[in-house]
Amino acid sequence: MINVKAKKRFGQNFLKDDSVLIEIIQSMPHNDNxxxxxxxxxxxxxxxxxxxxxxxAYEVDRDLYSILQKEFQSELESKKLNIILGDVLEQWNKNNSLYNSKYDMIANLPYxxxxxxxxxxxxxxxxxHIIVMVQKEVADKFTASCGDKEYSSLGVITQLVSKEAKTLIxxxxxSFNPPPKVDSAVIYIKKDLDKSVSVGFKKFLKGCFVQPRKKLIKNLSAFHNKKLLIDxxxxxxxxxxxxxxxxxASLYSHIYTKVTNNGREQNATC
Known part of the structure; x- marks a missing residue:
């Protein structure tokens, strides 16, 4: 491994366990994406x-970008690899996508x-498809089901937009250098490309889970008429x-549609 000091501001923890990399590769779907x-x-x-x-590949660290340019010179020349220097969130803001055709995201994400x-x-x-390594606590939230203590707005959104979501390892x-203070996990999510959630629904969910251990109707009463909610x-x-x-998750979709239309379920989707 190249000797490079990890930078805290970029949340860098370099994976050194090859068995985890193999697990990620083996979990990749067989498609043309x-x-x-x-x-x-x-x-x-x-x-x-x-x-x-x-x-x-998107890399925000200019020093690592330079190292990768040398390390993958032949792959870059053959067009097998394209490395873009910059903030990936800025790319999304600019183009709404990270690539010009269907793709799968495979990555070890900064926490x-x-x-x-x-x-x-x-x-x-x-x-x-999304196959990414994240902090285990975050993985648990994205893959949680109704009734799990980790179930939150992230779990609701995942269930509504995906066909499958699970923790792989x-x-x-x-397994990292430097070692983080918590466990990590690799998650696999297969999206349903025909489904999405609106900005309004995400805001609604934030209100639903603002105090996750309180009654849902009490959380919602801060934003919506209680009599309507009871009905x-x-x-x-x-x-x-x-x-x-x-x-x-499906019930959250119905609640949102009804509160948006004063009790009627029409013309509003999550």
Whole structure:
């Protein structure tokens, strides 16, 4: 491995466990999609990805970008690899996508930006599969189901926009250099490209989970008429005592549609 000191401001922890890289590669779907990698770091995962498909990688660290340019000179010349220097979130803001055709995202994401990257990938209509390593706590939230204590707005959104979401492997701190203070996990999400959630629905969910251990109807009463909510809960057979983590994702969609239309379920979708 190239001896480079990790930079805290970029949330860098370099993966040194080759077995985890192999697990990621083996979990990749067999399709014709392009590959996008975010934060290639020292290129350990990149080396395996370019053996499978053409790759577009986004790297924000100028020093690492220079190292990668030398390390992958032949792959860059043959167009197997394209490395873009810059902030991936700025790319999304500018072009709404990270590639010009359907792609799968495979990456070891920095903790500080992982949630935003996954949520942007959900909104990116050209991104189909997401296989990323994140902090285990974040992984648990994205893959949680109704009734799980980790179930939050992230779990609701994931269930509404995906066909499958699961944790592939838990990765201990000693698999990295420097080791983080917590466990990591690789998650796999297969999106349903026909589904999406609106900005309004995301805002609605934020209100639903603002105090996750309180009753859902109490959280919503801060933003919506309580009498209307009681009627909606009764119609949808949701107990007034239900906590946010006890309500299924599909029901959140119905509640949102009804409160948006004063109790009627029409012309508003999540």
């Amino acid at each position: 392009h590959l996008v990698e975010i934060g290639p770091g020292l290129g350990d995962l990149t080396k395996k990805l370019v053996k499978c498909k053409d790759v577009t 500080y930006i992982a949630t935003n990257i996954i949520l942007n990938a959900f909104d990116d209509v050209k991104c189909e 838990v990765v201990p701190p000693e 909606i809960f009764e119609e949808l057979n949701i107990p007034e005592t239900a906590r946010p983590h006890e309500v299924d």
